[in-house]
Amino acid sequence: MRLQTLATLAAAVVGLAQAASSSSSSSSGLQSTACVSASESSDQFPTKSEVKHATLFGIEYKNTYKVLSSSAANGTYVLYQCGSEKPNVAGAAAYIPVPVSKSASWSTSANVFLQALGVQNTLRNLGTAPSVVSACLQKLLEDVIAPFNEANETATDSQELANDVVFNMPGGEDDPANTVLTAEYLESSALGRSEWLKFFAAFFNAEERANDLFEQIETNYDCLAGKAAAEYNDIRPVVAWTSYAAPTEYNNNTAYWQISYADYKYDVVRDAGARMLNTTGPQATMFDSAAAFLDALEDADILIDESFVSYSYDDLMSKYGVSDSSAASKYSWAAAARVFRPDRLQSAAGGLAWFESPLVFADALLQDLVGVAHPKFIADGYQPIWFRSLASDDSVVVVSAANCTDMYAQLADPASQCSKLDFQSADAADAAYSGVDENQTQDLIYDLSKSEVINDSADESDAASTSAAPVHRAAAAALLALVLALVAVLL
Secondary structure, eight states, X not given: OOHHHHHHHHHHHTXXXXXXXXXXXXXXXXXXXXXXXXTOOSOSOOSOOOOSXXXXXXXXXXXXXXXXXXXXXXXXXXXXXXXSOOOOOTTEEEEEEESOSSEEESOHHHHHHHHHHTOGGGEEEESSGGXXXXXXXXXXXHHTOEEOXXXXXXXXXXXXXXXXXXXXXXXXXXXXXXXXXXXXGGOSSHHHHHXXXXXXXXXXXXXXXXXXXXXXXXXXXXXXXXXXHHHHTTBOOEEEEEEEEOOOGGGTTOOEEEXXXXXXXXXXXXXXXXXXXXXXXXXXXXXXXXXXXXXXXXXXXXXXXXXXXXXXHHHHHHHTTOOSHHHXXXXXXXXXXXXXXXXXXEOTTOOBGGGTHHHHOHHHHHHHHHHHHOTTSBTTOOOOSSOEETTTTOOOEEOOGGGOSOTTBOOOOOSOOGGGOOBOOOOGGGGGSTTBTOXXXXXXXXXXXXXXXXXXXXXXXXXXXXHHSOOOGGGHXXXXXXXXXXXXXXX
């Protein structure tokens, strides 16, 4: 990659276009920012959010409170307007006055949802700080936010309880009463993941911001998907999401090879004008030999490697059992050297932006995959945000706090506006894919095939996310070992 291209990418993407139209210092897009009297009974939330794509949370509005359901929780979260009478709702896991003014997060993805809503000024503590990639969140950690004191449970308890709400993922122990468990990374579609903007917005009375941003993401996503479908419905490269786990104490010192069938990948790959690899018989996800793994990849045109360790192209080919050019010639993806990794943007400690911003911006994720599947489709070429070509030795971009220009700017969508993009027609090069002649009937079969692997993909859906995701302080050491084992076995 040319240095000029890297510099351009860094300028445009690092911090993910951090300068946005509104800032958290403004009340624009926020409702009911002031507390009310205990006798208040009028509708405090005239702007409401409706859930369209997400399946793992819901919102119900009353005049002075909202009830949020989350599949990650044992019950529901009741958010009541500050000053109003605290309601009594059966099965409530927590009662939280809103709008929240002090928040904390153990989740690298939750952090970026808050930043996209422009409410990161409420953040007081963050967990797994080295994994944070967002430039302005790194800057906040340097200048304003205190990382959780994960070495001292008593200190961490005090930090958590000093906040109005603490966002975390399931699996922690001894969570305080103000903990809210989220499951955005388990949604079955890319737009479903993005729609969690509405879940997080409810805590800050930021429904207008969430609705506007999600509508923008959804419209842009649908435009991109429509363009790709119109051009590539009959020429769809076959994509496989793969990984290698070296022998460790966590997998009985036995190497594993993995093909991921996480549900959201089916949808976004299809919408990018490609299709997921389907193996024969019961869809296998894990292999104990490179030979069996390669047999399963026979029809693949493109590999996206998600191995826990970032290998060079040659090293990865060796791990995958492709030892020379003769072996490479047997596989379309190897012969054309179309192997990518979603690790272009990283923190200095190796945290990946892949576990942050793509969850928020489904349209940018789709645009990246269109660029991978059909690199000539966008007229002037496309430099992916999160993916890099291993064979081309694309460099990673290390994001630092120095890349931030405004800590409190609302995070802007990094995707290009689809309606203004110049798209090119499919050319002869695309016809080389083994996905030629994919038609609507085959698409239906391909969609229905998801049912064969739902159980396999449910836990695997983002084992990788868990590797970069936060854990609760008391369980950190034990869960780290478990995460490493899951990464080695499930990726």
